[in-house]
Amino acid sequence: MTRAVRFDQYGDVDVLRVEEVERPTPAGDQVLVEVVAAGINPGEISIRTGAYQDIWPATFPSGQGSDFAGRVLEVGTSVTEFAVGDEVLGWSDWRSSQAEHVVVPADHLTRKPLALDWARAGALFVAGVTAYASVRAVQPARGETVVVSGAAGGVGGLTAQLARNAGAHVIGVASEENATWLRSIGVTPVTYGDGLADRLRKAAPSHIDAFMDTHGGGYVDLALELEVDPARVNTIIDYAAAEKAGVKTEGSSTASDAEILGFLAGELAWGRLVLPVAAIYPLDAVRDAYTELAAGHTRGKIVLATELPANAGRQPAS
Ligand SMILES: NC(=O)c1ccc[n+]([C@@H]2O[C@H](COP(=O)([O-])OP(=O)(O)OC[C@H]3O[C@@H](n4cnc5c(N)ncnc54)[C@H](OP(=O)(O)O)[C@@H]3O)[C@@H](O)[C@H]2O)c1
Known part of the structure; x- marks a missing residue:
């Protein structure tokens, strides 16, 4: 089992919860990643409230999130580009990255540069x-x-x-x-x-x-x-x-591509781009994280971190 963000109906932040779910298993071309950090985005608010239901409806129970960074835990039989233990960042097309574990196709991942911290890596994709x-x-x-x-x-x-x-x-x-x-x-x-x-x-x-x-x-x-x-x-x-x-x-x-993501990760690692992280919240504080984002004045990104204890609260970042 593992833990993941879920919601069962359209609504405000109160519909969000973190619950025990089956740990996903990677198919042949997929990779199982132990998530360390997962960025949050305003579009997810519009999906959760139902504002986007005509164009991008939710199916319930719904997971949430595209952005993530973490460690490779298992690879499918046809995956050759990644191995267990690799540090990666990437994205999910299945609204599932706000979780302790996520499965994605191998071509949705790129290696995390050593000089790039988890929070920025996990917030970079969207x-x-x-x-x-x-x-x-x-x-x-x-x-x-x-x-x-x-x-x-x-x-x-x-x-x-x-x-x-x-x-x-x-x-x-x-x-x-x-x-x-x-x-x-x-x-x-x-x-x-x-x-x-x-x-x-x-x-x-x-x-x-x-x-x-x-x-x-x-x-x-x-x-x-x-x-x-x-x-x-x-x-x-x-x-x-x-x-x-x-x-x-x-x-x-139009730019969801691992090569582009890899380029951007490199630019951040080398300091040619900077990405402020306004706050880091434990996964369990997902409601608080979206409440802060919805205020509309975030500088840079807000990130959920799986390795923070539930009672850690908001971590101010740089
Ligand atoms: N089409 C796509 O693929 C795509 C992808 C990602 C995001 N989006 C959309 O793009 C928008 C931005 O996303 P984001 O992730 O960058 O959001 P964000 O990080 O939450 O943006 C917050 C920023 O908006 C600024 N802001 C607030 N009122 C403003 C105003 N009147 N004029 C100019 N800036 C203002 C704030 O600056 P101050 O604090 O200085 O007010 C703050 O820095 C969202 O609507 C999102 O849904 C679209």
Whole structure:
């Protein structure tokens, strides 16, 4: 037996629980991983509350979670790339990573670099590949000026840094509280709220070449108002605005690839990307973790850790 997050009906955090379930067994091309850390993502809130039930319905009882990092415990008969004891990070397509054990196909894993800690490794997949897809969609070039909305979030922070690493001047839209952090990663902070369009025009006096929206709620329209070429606007959340405006909607599904995940893990290990971990919660505190995430002001990621005792509570992280 093992323990895993489950919910039996749509609802608020109270429907979440951690319960004893059968330990999964890997089929021929699969790997059983003992999970150490599993990141949490806003999309999981929308699935759990039923907000996404028309597009991504839940089947009950439902597990939860895509992101994870851990140690290989068992490999299927046809798996040659991984062996028992390997430290890996990866993703589940079956809403099952928030658990002590997870089974995934071997091609959903990459090796964890030694210099990458468990929390960041376990939080990387969704935010990392979504950021990668956002940047790839608009192709920032050296010397260009680009804007990232939601620049302090899990996806936005990585998006801003990938664009910076491509040589672009990056303007990051966030609250005043995140201005110092954005400057520390080489991003020009601009505060959201009334007058944002004028502040962006001032921060980019010549032209904004591309806009990557990772927050939604009007940023696609703002990009068009600022005369950004629609072919170089991407949103990962505002699909209605994207359809109306004909802008791109590249997200995690277009970059869910172990090679891309491996590249991002390497960039984090070598310090070419940073990913703040706002808090680490024991698996048993899954409700508290999602309550904090739902407040909408996380810098970086929130992570569930299986190796923390249930009573450890919230662990502030860096
Ligand atoms: N399409 C896909 O494949 C895909 C994949 C992943 C995520 N998503 C979606 O993308 C969105 C972001 O995900 P995430 O994981 O990055 O979320 P997150 O980490 O929870 O984002 C939190 C960030 O949002 C910022 N924020 C709050 N209000 C804002 C505003 N009015 N303008 C700009 N930034 C604001 C906060 O900054 P302050 O603290 O400074 O306010 C905070 O840093 C979510 O809606 C998620 O569902 C889509």
